Amino acid sequence: MKYYPIFLDVKDRDCLVVGGGEVGTRKAMGLHRSGARVRVISKAFSPGLETMSGICLVSKSYEISDLDNACLVFAATNNGNLNSRIQEDAKAMDVLCNIADAPDKSDFILPSVVERGDLVCAVSTSGTSPALAKKIRKDLGRMFGPEYGDFLLLMGNVRKKLLEEGHDPKSHKKIFSALVEKNLPALIAAKDETRIEAVLVELLGPGVDYQSLVIQEQ
Numbered sequence: 001m002k003y004y005p006i007f008l009d010v011k012d013r014d015c016l017v018v019g020g021g022e023v024g025t026r027k028a029m030g031l032h033r034s035g036a037r038v039r040v041i042s043k044a045f046s047p048g049l050e051t052m053s054g055i056c057l058v059s060k061s062y063e064i065s066d067l068d069n070a071c072l073v074f075a076a077t078n079n080g081n082l083n084s085r086i087q088e089d090a091k092a093m094d095v096l097c098n099i100a101d102a103p104d105k106s107d108f109i110l111p112s113v114v115e116r117g118d119l120v121c122a123v124s125t126s127g128t129s130p131a132l133a134k135k136i137r138k139d140l141g142r143m144f145g146p147e148y149g150d151f152l153l154l155m156g157n158v159r160k161k162l163l164e165e166g167h168d169p170k171s172h173k174k175i176f177s178a179l180v181e182k183n184l185p186a187l188i189a190a191k192d193e194t195r196i197e198a199v200l201v202e203l204l205g206p207g208v209d210y211q212s213l214v215i216q217e218q
Helices: 022-033 080-092 130-143 147-164 169-181 184-189 193-204
Strands: 014-018 037-042 055-059 072-075 096-099 112-116 119-123
Touching: 014 022, 014 080, 022 037, 022 055, 022 072, 072 080, 080 096, 112 130, 112 147, 119 130, 119 147, 147 169, 147 184, 147 193, 169 193, 184 193
Parallel strands: 014 037, 014 072, 037 055, 072 096
Antiparallel strands: 112 119
């Protein structure tokens, strides 16, 4: 089966996780990191969930009404029959459902992911070889270190700076292509701020401060 690859914006959207164990915890925390409004329904919750702020924990049994307003649901209980029931309810209500222990019956599956700030590399073998997906993820993790997250933060702030200064957006393409070609991630990894600033001055003009361009907005 071929899946349609997509990066979904769940920020400020209602997402449901049924099951408060280890698997449900991973799903809930992943959604929370992406800005979703997360509700977890279970009779018991993992220590990780109980100490996590920003996730709504509801101690009760699952009911179909729990799917109201949800854009997607993870069926992550240790009860196969219940997971199947959740999937059937979700289908009837046009809610996308992932069954943790039955990817072949799910509306979507989660890929192996490497995250470096705004850089997200997702790998899927369409469920045919999780072992290969895991290996490729590890290879990508070695290829793209944490410096790529800093590099994308820099690029985003450079873009914002240029827009604020009224630069022609059409000219940005050449600047950003040049920034990529200058291999800045390697300089960031080496903490060579002198050479980084030399590159920035060359492309953006004098008065550029590297540290001011890698400040994370709160």
